[in-house]
Amino acid sequence: MAAPCVTLLTDFGMSDGYVGAVKGVILALCPRAQLIDVAHDIAPGDILAGAVALMTSAATFPAGCVHLAVVDPGVGTDRSGLIVESGGSYFVGPDNGLLSLATTASRRAWKLDHPQWFRDRVHSTFHGRDVFAPVAARLADGVSPELLGSAVERIVTLEIPPAVHRDGGVVGEILLADRFGNLITTLREDDLPASRAATVVTIAGGESCPIVESYGFASKDTLVAVVGSGGFLEISSVGGSAREHLGAAGVRGTPVRVTAG
Amino acid sequence: MAAPCVTLLTDFGMSDGYVGAVKGVILALCPRAQLIDVAHDIAPGDILAGAVALMTSAATFPAGCVHLAVVDPGVGTDRSGLIVESGGSYFVGPDNGLLSLATTASRRAWKLDHPQWFRDRVHSTFHGRDVFAPVAARLADGVSPELLGSAVERIVTLEIPPAVHRDGGVVGEILLADRFGNLITTLREDDLPASRAATVVTIAGGESCPIVESYGFASKDTLVAVVGSGGFLEISSVGGSAREHLGAAGVRGTPVRVTAG
């Protein structure tokens, strides 16, 4: 049997011992766990960026994995810890929205209120090590979520604002920038006009660009829009960074408008 | 039996092939080794930062692991290589203090002076690949440290300066900043006043802040002190970076004073 898979997504970076401390706890409790690094350079405290990365990542893993995610600016306050089951996999992390985008289908959730499963001393600034890691290890080892927490009906969820159809166009906004400086928008493929031949994408009422099939179909430093691999429209600068290209017009929340030509 | 675990902590970054070269050597010699990345973004040559990260990380791993650590500005000079055994685990790396903070309890050490265990050609700039990786692989494979090196009594050690009690307060200093911009100090939990209710922490004789339970207990951009997850007092800026907040007053060695209110 393949070893149980535990993925790790955090904002801990790789310049301190925090990621290692989490891994050590898991391996001490479940030595046969297969640890898979997903992303540790989420911007510190950026719950939305973590939630989008978790959604992108978890989509391809086989059922039965445990996805541990920690972007947790409220650590040590009264926000809860969670196990969420969705699509046959488990997600473990803080109840701050981080787990919500990856678990939209048929979600079941448990609140982590059974301290006997935590580390002996829970430190108020490092639940990743002292609460979430031991719980993830037990899930990987086959312990049932019913034993690890109490069922809850609701969890904190992030919402990606729906597209607004107005004046013959559709309007969304910039959600976040990725490592390449691509600006992921809230507009989904289904929101776009059926024919994209003459479609124009306008950012913040200023610069505009066409929708193309992929980055390589325009010349360097040209602004283009593509339907990205997660199904959202994104703005890119060919061979460069749209975030840098657009500057202040490229930040989260900036309106993006699509009109058929 | 679970595969032997080898953790890796370096300042090699993830933008070159150096981490890969080290991993390849280990897997060529011990294919069943389970490689665990701990931290590769230690600031180049920052032995203290590496030693603290190794201490943080290794504390949670089960006994029997091999912890390979390479932050090695003196590579190729006459500094020795080491195996250190502590708490039932092995540490492999340069004798420059890097291994010292993680191995304070009941340490045994061996100098790596048996070149027959190294790669055929040892390159003077890459002992991580040519000396430390093959030795770590052999330890993971069950070779005794007595065969791999010669016992030594002393290793180079880093000291975290002890707290100084003076004028009714206790004085330490800033040790380093973590990824979040938290400033870890040399003051341990035991150094602090028993009651923290009215305690004041003063940095460099200037800005001051209270000790709180966790970051979430103060408003954004407020300076607070918390007892961090490693047991050291640390200065944080809520939702931001204390290092940026304090600027020149936030560097290594800056005095930090704690006084009961």
Add this chain to the structure above:
Amino acid sequence: MAAPCVTLLTDFGMSDGYVGAVKGVILALCPRAQLIDVAHDIAPGDILAGAVALMTSAATFPAGCVHLAVVDPGVGTDRSGLIVESGGSYFVGPDNGLLSLATTASRRAWKLDHPQWFRDRVHSTFHGRDVFAPVAARLADGVSPELLGSAVERIVTLEIPPAVHRDGGVVGEILLADRFGNLITTLREDDLPASRAATVVTIAGGESCPIVESYGFASKDTLVAVVGSGGFLEISSVGGSAREHLGAAGVRGTPVRVTAG
């Protein structure tokens, strides 16, 4: 039997879900694969830097590994995908030169033109997830490359320009900078004068430095040249960054001249 090893080298970074998405695809198709992170912080789109890192890394892995590499600015255009077999290991990635430096010996190659092995829907901006990952997983699982693609005679190759011997010296150029700010040149150990005692290395006709055995043999902030661990001459600033030291004179393509003293 040890699990089949799949190494991953990308420019995806660790701040998004892209690396995770690739890993999930591999584990879904080959759950026993052992995933080894090599480098994910290659500068976005920098094919040469990726090719050099892959060459550095793959050199030490045992035969039989699958090396997945994705630095792919032309994704979605008509550039092909490849499997390359070299030295008993497989390399999978775009046909843009990325795989060429690591596979110079006895190379066989197949073009990825059998979509039945790809993910059901191939997205034009993410062949790493939809084309290369499933192919790498099948190779790890034992599927023959003949089944996965069509044999091709030629692949796109990068060339490291050969040294030019002129006026009693030898001239090469700066190839790239590593994380430490070391400037790797195109000059190989064999290109250098047999005796290095009085040899002088001159960068861009300006600053010059001696060749030393390792960084530790000169004082801090001194410019030195060493034969690096990959066999190329490199320029370093002791305890600092030669790239920063040299500024505009330290970029790719800058001429470097070596003369016997």
